[in-house]
Amino acid sequence: MRSPVPDYLQQILDECGGDTSGATADYIPELAAADPDLLGVCLSTIDGTRYEAGDAEVAVSIQSISKPFAYALAIAEHGLDHVLQRVGVEPSGEAFNELSLERDSGRPLNPMINAGALTTHALIGPPDADAEQRFELVRQGLSAFAGRELEVDEAVYSSELDTAYRNIAIANMLRSYGVIDHEPMDVVAGYTRQCSVLVTSRDLAAMAATLANGGVQPSTGEQVVERSVVRQVLSVMMTCGMYDAAGDWMSTIGFPAKSGVSGGILGVLPGQVGIATLSPRLDDHGNSVRGVQLCSRMSSDMGMHIMEPPEPARAVVRRDRVLRGPTGRRVRVLSLQGAIQFSGAELALHTLQDGLDGVDRLVLDLRRVASLNDVAQRMLAEAVRRVQADNIAVTVLDPERRLPEPAAGQPVPEYADDLTGYADHARE
Numbered sequence: 242m243r244s245p246v247p248d249y250l251q252q253i254l255d256e257c258g259g260d261t262s263g264a265t266a267d268y269i270p271e272l273a274a275a276d277p278d279l280l281g282v283c284l285s286t287i288d289g290t291r292y293e294a295g296d297a298e299v300a301v302s303i304q305s306i307s308k309p310f311a312y313a314l315a316i317a318e319h320g321l322d323h324v325l326q327r328v329g330v331e332p333s334g335e336a337f338n339e340l341s342l343e344r345d346s347g348r349p350l351n352p353m354i355n356a357g358a359l360t361t362h363a364l365i366g367p368p369d370a371d372a373e374q375r376f377e378l379v380r381q382g383l384s385a386f387a388g389r390e391l392e393v394d395e396a397v398y399s400s401e402l403d404t405a406y407r408n409i410a411i412a413n414m415l416r417s418y419g420v421i422d423h424e425p426m427d428v429v430a431g432y433t434r435q436c437s438v439l440v441t442s443r444d445l446a447a448m449a450a451t452l453a454n455g456g457v458q459p460s461t462g463e464q465v466v467e468r469s470v471v472r473q474v475l476s477v478m479m480t481c482g483m484y485d486a487a488g489d490w491m492s493t494i495g496f497p498a499k500s501g502v503s504g505g506i507l508g509v510l511p512g513q514v515g516i517a518t519l520s521p522r523l524d525d526h527g528n529s530v531r532g533v534q535l536c537s538r539m540s541s542d543m544g545m546h547i548m549e550p551p552e553p554a555r556a557v558v559r560r561d562r563v564l565r566g567p568t569g570r571r572v573r574v575l576s577l578q579g580a581i582q583f584s585g586a587e588l589a590l591h592t593l594q595d596g597l598d599g600v601d602r603l604v605l606d607l608r609r610v611a612s613l614n615d616v617a618q619r620m621l622a623e624a625v626r627r628v629q630a631d632n633i634a635v636t637v638l639d640p641e642r643r644l645p646e647p648a649a650g651q652p653v654p655e656y657a658d659d660l661t662g663y664a665d666h667a668r669e
């Protein structure tokens with residue numbers, strides 16, 4: 242069977258393709274001259290499966306889509322506290338190139354506007370790193386997210402640097418307020434090189450999939466940054482990634498995203514998929530007109546709004562029955578399944594609470610559990626402890642040892658591979 246996903250992607254390109262409103266970025270001459278008709282979309286799942294349509298292989302400069310990744314690299318290198326002392330996390334409600342600092346702290350408001358992105362760029366590498374070393378670390382980091390070596394578009398780089406009056410003003414402001422202590426021109430040059438790294442929609446989807454996958458690049462398997470770093474980056478993308486259109490984006494489209502002035506948009510559906518669109522004509526916020534439309538279509542067609550409540554955890558309890566044990570004792574077998582988080586664990590505990598009277602042994606069957614997150618592990622382990630405290634023996638069927646061991650001094654449950662020896666008819 243041929244997958245229907247690329248056909249669907251081609252269909253939305255056809256439907257959104259006719260809109261020629263907006264204009265290519267004109268403050269960077271090389272971008273003003275870009276082909277405005279490029280149109281591409283690419284999805285990459287966290288398993289590395291890729292679906293695409295249109296100009297998914299055309300490379301453009303990454304521009305502001307580099308910002309969340311540079312932010313991730315800075316946090317991974319220096320820790321969140323260090324970075325937070327220098328760059329805030331509040332949506333600015335302003336254009337991306339506004340000359341602004343937070344009133345009380347004097348920090349740039351967030352790492353997605355240029356003031357914050359220049360500061361973030363300056364943070365990368367050891368304090369004595371020169372501009373070239375700093376850039377090389379950024380390039381290597383972006384490449385690790387993409388899963389291949391990325392290069393710079395030298396024409397875009399010099400074109401932007403020649404006309405970088407606004408960014409030079411911002412860097413001078415940062416220096417004069419003591420936010421950075423580097424030579425402002427070096428920081429602008431390094432940041433501009435960062436923005437000139439060439440990426441295709443395929444690369445952007447792979448980078449997004451790395452974020453969707455908790456920091457692990459789906460193809461190379463490399464843990465590029467820790468999960469906690471990804472959480473911070475996605476949160477800031479969600480609130481600040483689309484600049485002064487962030488609120489509108491959140492309410493209508495609803496997945497964390499980042500746009501760039503070359504016409505790309507990168508979106509992340511955590512735990513599921515990385516999304517990339519390319520179309521160079523921009524709206525007044527500097528976001529791609531057709532990219533916003535494509536993301537909007539995908540979000541509504543594929544239920545990608547992260548505020549859409551997830552399916553309830555009802556299916557977590559697979560079976561709950563009382564069987565006869567070998568010496569006629571009553572054995573309650575509670576079988577769980579699926580991916581268990583707080584609500585699933587709560588349901589399991591709630592189910593367990595009733596009907597324990599007269600039961601001699603509880604068998605907690607976790608053989609079909611796909612995953613237990615941290616809180617679910619703790620809740621189930623505590624339930625085991627409390628059932629034992631009520632003088633009911635407990636056996637755990639947990640071949641992958643997902644349930645944490647009891648703390649020192651606590652009674653240890655029995656572990657078994659199946660019901661044999663515990664209940665009389667283990668037919669399943």
Ligand SMILES: NC(=O)CC[C@H](N)C(=O)O
Pocket residue numbers: 303304305306337338355401408433436500501502503527
């Ligand atoms: N929004 C963007 O993509 C802006 C990036 C661009 N290099 C700039 O600093 O102006």
